[in-house]
Amino acid sequence: MRMDMLDWSGDILALVAQEASALVDLLCKQNSGVLDRIIALVEPKTLDQIRSLTNNRDRVSAIVDYFKNSDQKLCIWFLSTVCQYCDNIPFLLETTLVSIAGYTSGKSCSALFFYHLQSYTDALKSMIMQKHESVAQAVVKNIHLEDTWVYLRHKNPPRGKDRTIQPQATLDNHEGEESEHKVSVESLLKTTSRVVMLLGQAGSGKTLLVHCLGRDWAEGSFPSIHLLFLLEFRQLNLISRNLSLKELLFLFYPASGDIEEQSDAVFAFILSNPEKVCFIFDGYDEFRGKLTHPEKLESIMDPNKPLPMIDLLSGLCSRKFLPDCTVMVTCRPRDVTDMFGSPGFITCELQGFDRLGVKEYAEQYFHKKGEELKKKAVNLLMDNRHLLSMSHVPGLCHICCVCIDHLFSSDGYDLQLPASLTQIYMQILLAFLKRIDGGVVSGTSPVQRYRTKIVEISLLALKGLEESTIVFMDTDVSPELQDFGIKSGILTIVKRTHEDGSSGYGFTFMHLKMQEFLAALHLMTNQNITESQLKKKLNLKTRWTTKIDPKSIFTDSLHLYVCGLAAEACTSNLVQFKGTEGATAWVQKRQAAVRNFLLGLAGSTSQTGPKIVELCRCAHETQDAKLARAIGSRPQFELRNIRLNAVDMDSLAFVTAAADQNVCLDIGGCSVDLDCLEILPSFKNVDHLIFRSRKYDDKFAEALCGILSQLQALRQLDFISGGLTDVGAAKLARALKDCPHITHLNVSDNSLKDEGIREIAETLSRLPNISSVLMGKNSISTDGILTLIEIMAACTSVQEVHVEGNKEISLSFSQSSDTVWLKHCNINVTNVVSLCNKLRVFSYITLLDLSNNSLGNKGLKKILDLLPKLGMIQQINVSENGVDMDGVVMLASALCNQKNLRRVDASENGKKKLVILFDTSRRHNSRQLTPNEYGIHVHKKLSLTQSDVKPVYMTKLCKQLVKCENLLDIEFSHLKLSNESVEKLMLILPEMSSLQLLNLSHVDLSTNGALLLIRSLADCQRVTAVELRHQAEAFIKFVPEKAEAAICKLTEYKLCKSNVEKLSRILENCPHLSELDLSHNLLRDEGVKCFVDYLPKLKISSSVSLSGNRMTQVGALHLVDSMNTCEKVIAVEVSLGVEDQSLIKFVQEHVNGKTLPRIHVRECSFEVIHLKKLVEILNRCPRLLTLELSSNSLHSQGLFSLLDSLVELSTIQTVKLRNNGLSSEQIEYFIKQFSSCHQHRDFRIEEPWLTGNAVVSLIAKCLNLQPHIKEIRVSHASINIITEGNSSLSSTFIFDDCDIDGQHLAPLTLPFQKCHALQDLRFSQLRVDRNSADFFSAVIPFLQNLRNLTLDLKGADEDVLEKLAEALPNTPAFESLSLSQFVLGDRGAAVLGRALQSVPNLKSINLYQCSGWTAARGRDLVRGLVQCVLLAEIRLDSVVLDEEGITILAQGFSHLASLRRLSLNNIRVVTSETFVNGTGILCLLTSFKDFRRMEEIELESWRMGDGGTYELVKYIPLWTELVKLSLSDNNVTDQAGEKLLVALSHCRVLQKLQLSKNRLGQACAAKLAQVLPLLPQLTELNLSENQFGPHGSLALCEGLMSMKALKILQKHTVNQYLVGVASSLKHCPSIEDISLSWNGCGDSLAQTLAEILPLCTKLKRLELWRNPIAKEDENLKDQRLNFSSF
DSSP states (O other), X not given: OOOOOOOOTXXXXXXXXXXXXXXXXXXXXXOHHHHHHHHTTSOHHHHHHHHTOOSHHHHHHHHHHHHHTSOHHHHHHHHHHHHHHOSSOOHHHXXXXXXXXXXXXXXXXXXXXXXXXXXXXXXXXXXXXXXXXXXXXXXXXXXXXXXXXXXXXXXXXOOTTOOXXXXXXXXXXXXXXXXXXXXXXXXXXXXXXXXXXXXXXXXXXXXXXXXXXXXXXXXXXXXXXXXXXXXXXXXXXXXXXXXXXXXXXXXXXOOOSSHHHHHHHHHHXXXXXXXXEEEEEEOGGGXXXXXXXXXXXXXXXXXXXXXXXXHHHHHHHTTSSSTTSEEEEEEOGGGGGGGTTOTTEEEEEEOOXXXXXXXXXXXXXXXXXXXXXXXXXXXXXXXXXXXXXXXXXXXHHHHHHHHHHHHHHHHTTOOOOOXXXXXXXXXXXXXXXXXXXXXXXXXXXXXXXXXXXXXXXXXXXXXXXXXXXXXXXXXXXXXXXXXXXXXXXXXXXXXXXXXXXXXXXEEEESSHHHHXXXXXXXXXXXXXXXXXXHHHTTOOOOSOOOTTSOOOOSOXXXXXXXXXHTSGXXXXXXXXXXXXXXXXXXXXXXXXXXXXXXXXXXXXXXXXXXXXXXXXXXXXXXXXXXXXXXXXXXXXEEEESSEEOHHHHHHHHHHHHHOSSOEEEEEESOEEOGGGGGGXXXXXXXXXXXXXXXXXXXXXXXXXXXXXXXXXXXOEEEEESSBOOHHHHHHHHHXXXXXXXXXXXXXXSSOOOHHHHHHHHHHGGGXXXXXXXEOOSSOOOHHHHHHHHHHHHTOTTEEEEEEETTTEXXXXXXXXXXXXXXXXXXXXXXXXXXXXXXXXXXXXXXXXXXOSSBOHHHHHHHHHHTGGGGOSOOEEEOOSSSOOHHHHHHHHHHHHHOTTEEEEEEEGGGTSOEEEEEOGGGOOOSOOOOHHHHOSOSEEEEEEESOBOOHHHHHHHHHHHTTOOSEEEEEOTTOBOOHHHHHHHHHHGGGOTTEEEEEOTTOXXXXXXXXXXXXXXXXXXXXXXXXXXTTSOEEEXXXXXXXXXXXXXXXXXXXXXXXXXXXXXXXXXXXXXXXXXXXXXXXXXXXXXXXXXXXXGSOEEEEEEOTTSOOOHHHHHHHHHHHHHOTTOOEEEEEOSSSOOEEEEOSOOXXXXXXXXXXXXXXXXXOHHHHHHHHHHHHHOOSOEEEEEXXXXXXXXXXXXXXXXXXXXXXXXXXXXXXXXXXXXXXXXXXXXXXTSSSOEEEEEEOTTOSHHHHHHHHHXXXXXXXXXXXXXXXXXXXXXXXXXXXXXXXXXXXXSSOXXXXXXXXXHXXXXXXXXXXXXXXEEEEOOHHHHHHHHHHGGGOTTXXXXXXXXXXXXXXXXXXXXXXXXXXXXXXXXXXXXXXXHHHHHHHHHHHHTTOTTOOEEEOTTOBOOOHHHHHXXXXXXXXXXXXXXXXXXXXXXXXXXXXXXXXXXXXXXXXXXXXXXXXXXXXXXXXXXXXXXXXXXXXXXXXXXXXXXXXXXXXXHHHHHXXXXXXXXXXXXXXXXXXXXXOOBHHHHHHHHHHHXXXXXXXXXXOXXXXXXXXXXXXHHHXXXXXXTOOEEEOOSOOOHHHHHHHHHHHHTTOXXXXXXXXOSSOTTTHHHHHHGGGOTTOOEEEOTTSOOOHHHHHHHHHHGGGOTTOOEEEOTTOOOOTTOGGGOOTTEEOTTO
């Protein structure tokens, strides 16, 4: 009502009667104090009547009636009291009351104030209603705010256990998952004094709804709000100057009448009553600025101070002024974080239409179009999935209706429906163009008629987007374009408010989406837009934002429309819009550029979930199957913390349906409307569906159940970390019955109880393909667990039941064994019988885990009593069940008495780990074992670790274990054992006749305790090894009968002299001791001396180790002296360096059938006194021996004395001096002195400087000093000289890789010429030049007895080689020539060929890797070679021959009857037109027919194929002495390979067989398995890089089992079935070297190797290159394994 300035006298009582109802409502809401003040005005008589009323409203109504009928004065007093003391008075009532009170009290200013306020309020409501009418004029359906819903968001704290959701970005607004519930839009303003952010995507109806809120306020729906201001950000964009809050409000909602007075009154009311004021700001996403962070604003802002628009709005939203006002801001979801979480801040999001809402809207839209058209149109919309998914957004629903209407009016009922949003807008544009002509059809299309206008308006749209302009001034739009836009409906006229308060008009597009579509149309049709500019518009939008992100531009769909216009369906329209010659090709090129760019994005693996959704939206718009397939090729779509609408789901369905593979859809924390789930059946290739969020509750599960059976590809369903209860679980269980293909189900981390878990468990038997179920992190009781066990026991396919309280419930299914885990289930002794009765239904339990329960000793005993009911169980875990040592003793007794119980593992006296293992292969009724029935071969073990075993319990345990008649291992590792406990153990140990191993690793033993254990060597004759390492590995091993030899190792203890004496006395009683290891015991010199003194009394047959005992040179000499004090000692090794190694050996070493004692002293740094002592010890030694001094830094002062002494010692035959810092003079002196005795002497000297010229000079001097040298070897900075007294012996000189050049050889010329007995001369790695050629030319003629000449020369040219060839000896004795790695050249080959004709007695020639000649000169070489008719060995690897050369060689072979060894690897035949197809190879092979005594033949890389193999097979059976055959890389197939192997079966002495790099397959492997047992001497077999396959490998296993002599095996191939081959090697006791590289074998091979390695005692190396094996595996720490190049 409007309030007038009236004289209230005489009218007050009437007005009170008029407002009586409002007064009653107001007073009912007040507290008792206000009513007491008012009741005090009532006369006592009436007061008693009022107080007698029990109902509060009746009482208040009686009060108002009293004053209504009283006099005017009392009535005014009543109204004044109400006005003064009541809270939350409705605005109109308050105005009336104050006016009456002010008039009557003479305060006319108050009345005037409220008059202005009421006048402005009425005007404000009128303006708000006008805005609503302009916005809602085209609305099809009436809006009822109480029935329009939004999701109200609540931020929930993250649960500690919920770690399944891993956000893909660290976002401030994702700290903890959000939950949602629905509220009506009307309720948003029912609660005041808060900031409300109303979110919604474009077209969701935000603007319409806030205008409806304004309408309802104007109609009185929100009485607590007195003033409501609705402002649009698009209008605020036009304000550039600073404004105060008052100026802002009255600029858009000006005062009337006396403007200044009214505006002052209204603004004063706003400042004093902010809780009664509401501000609505619409379209924040369209605002050009970004709200300022509260920390950057003043703490208290002045509302009267002019501020920039951004600061003004930021102050309101951040409550910096008017802190109790109500603020509502609408925007798209992306920009919600700009609000910075103001006090009272809430976020809600528009829900959009559900399926029914879409139908109702469509019916409203078409209700005037005729019933038939309405029905067809509505059915079309509801039946088309793509249109329906878009119609969930109200704005898009309207667009779809307009589109369908246009299509019906254009094409009748034969419709070509649009498949994307872009295509819909294309139809809308065509419909708008049709409007201009009023629907009249003309000869040309609308596009052709209005193409220029479309181009112009598209440019305007793009310009607006780039400049963030939505409202265009009339100067921005030409009059012609204005007329076109208004007539078509593309543009809308809007009222503009200028900064000076004046009004004007502007233009906007009918919707922002249309502006974006037209901008995209311009990008796709304008010649001036380059492809690079176009691609910049295609950036994918993310839906995750942070508070520090820059504000996004207000458009978010431009890229979608660009993609949509790249669809083939839009090509024709784009060509029309382009309208130029050659437009089709240009448009198609542009469309292809967009699709190719998207293809590039599809290949990226770094896209987050929101961007993947956007990419799917783009693909859906293009309708391109190739692009969809590329995006869908990713194995998993992980979507987190975003809202997924129907369009998103439709796009995801389009992409996944196009994929060539199954995909996983993982949705976590995303808001999903229930109607969207109806789209899931369109996800054709989704086999794994994951929902993880507390948002997903029973209603969500119910909606999911409705479509679950339609997901044909679904195999795995995860409904985790949600709000599922027993109600939802029951519905899910029923739905799963119709999903027989489900293999995995996960409902962990919900709110399920016993009933819900039971419902799901009972369903599992109906799922034939189920393999695993997870139900952990729910609320199951102990009874519920037992019920679950009962249900699972009846399910025949269950394999494993794993229950760990409420933490974990997992079920696995298969057709094999069952495993049951019941951890943390509060199971006690009272539950045991019930549990066992349920478990007995399981057909085959292998593992039962009852850890972390409350069984105690009694429960454990009951389980042991009920064991026969548990079927074929293999393991029971009862760890952490309150069991103590009495329980462990009880288990020890059961281990001995129950035949099927084979192992008990316990820790911490049974309190922690307690596992019982069974031997199910021998399961019978539980009773006492008898050896006659079952034998002693059932192996049993008791393991007790991490415990403190008191003596009393040690006695109890041992007394039980004595009864065990089976093979027994005892593990007492990581224990604390007192000496008393060890004594108790040792008392009973000899009685344990079945004990095999006592493991005492990491036991905290005293030294005396360790010595007590060593006493077992004397007390128990079955002990074969005692190895004790202080607090590390330690054990005692036993054999069934008396041990023939025993090993004792006591290491890392601190043994004093008394300990050594005690130990020695114990060992005196051990007659069968083989090895004794006392390493690292800190014996020092005193302890070593003590032990050496006892050594003669000890009966040790092999060795004693005293390494690491901190001895000095004195202790080292004590050890050396043991050679004299103990007759059995034949070797002493002492090192005081880093290794600190000391060893005494008793094992015999044989030299020429005689034992040769040896002393090796290394890194002892002897002083003169020590050297003298050493000489004294050596003088007393009566036996011939070898002395080795290494790295001792011998001082020159005592060195010569030592050397002189060594010369005088006739007992020393061999002296080795290595790295002792000797000079050349000292070595010469020593050699001279040492060789003066005419007897056999062997001295070896190694110093780093012994290379090059230095070593040559030294050798020359030695030859001059000692004429009786039998052998000289120079290699790697060392020389070895052997002398003999007999000068007639032959000599051998070998120089191997000693860094010698030809220039160094001159000093050797004369000494070599005098060595007439020299028979063997070898030089390898010699860098040759003219000097070396001169040397050999000068020396060789003097060597009349030379038999073997080996030259491995580097860098020789043809001149040098020619000179060498000419110098070759032609003496009768010369019979072997080896020239390796020579680059002969043509001249060299010819010269060598001629030279060979001069050495007719040559028996061996080796031209390994010689090259450089042509085929013509190769003939000369071969011609000379075949003249040597006595040749027994030929090695011509890599030789190059032509047809004639082959013929010469083949003919020559027929004369070489003595040939035994032939190597023609990598031979290359230069063919001619008539000499092709392997005829040269066959010619050579045919010449082999005359060989009868062949021992070795190598023909690698001939590529002879099956034809050559067949020829070779003819002769192999005749070579019964064949030792080696190498046919690698010869392209031999299975057919020829079988023939070859049959032929090899005649070669019974064959030792080496090389068949790698061929094409041998399964048949050949089977034949090889038959032949291998016929080759008992085969030591080396190479089968790498063949094609045996799995069956061939298995066949090969059978053959390998018989290879007792095999030492080397190589098998490289990509073969996953090599595990069997590796396993079979344990039957090859001689194996030394294995290569299994490049086989692609992983953990299974590693496991097999761990098993066989201990059995392969002679194995030196196992090569495993390029196999995916975890080298960190503890089982693969063997040093023999070679993982290089891995």
